[in-house]
Amino acid sequence: MTRAHLLAGLAAIALLGGATATAQRRAMPENARVYILWPPDGATVKGGFWVRMGLSEGGIAPAGIDKAMTGHHHLLVxxxxxxxxxxxxxxRNHLHFGLGQTEARLDLPPGRHTLQLLLADENHVPHDPPLASKRITITVLP
Known part of the structure; x- marks a missing residue:
């Protein structure tokens, strides 16, 4: 086997294993936190409601923008x-707000749902340590 064949084989293994390979995780300020401003935990909302997302002690930057101590929101539904x-x-369960949005309109089917924020870097990788909000439960009315 030639060196070129070996390198091609290693590249193929890396590509196939890319889904499980770990990514470099970025830091955020120690006191940074993410939170859901609206709706509050336990709220009952009508279909087509707004979610408002917050971050303290860090910055919001769109996906693809490499800037220290920033990230963008992802909403886990x-x-x-x-x-x-x-x-x-x-x-549909992992909503990306890669333009740097801090609010969004959601249309969820009627019933109970959980919402949780997870901040991630320009490559959608969570920070180290991860910045996740409290998971809240809401009830959506028709």
Whole structure:
């Protein structure tokens, strides 16, 4: 086997293993915290409501912007925290606010739902230590 074949094989293994490979995690100020401003825990809301997201002692920057001590919000809807050493998934349970949004309108089906914020860096990787809000429970009315 030539060196080129060996390097190509190692590159293929790295690509295949990329989903489970750990990412470099960035720091945030020790006293930084994220929180849900609205709705409050236990709230009953009508469909089509606003979620307002907060961050103290850190900065908000859009995805792709490499700036120290910043990140952007991800809202976990009816989901547990994802692996904290990998990029946060992007699906209906892991909502990305990569433009730096601090509020968003949600349309959830009627019933009980949980919401939790997780701040992540420019590559959607949670910080070290992770900045996650308290998980709240809301009831959505039709």
């Amino acid at each position: 009816d989901a547990d925290l994802p692996p904290l050493d990998q990029p946060i998934p992007n699906d």
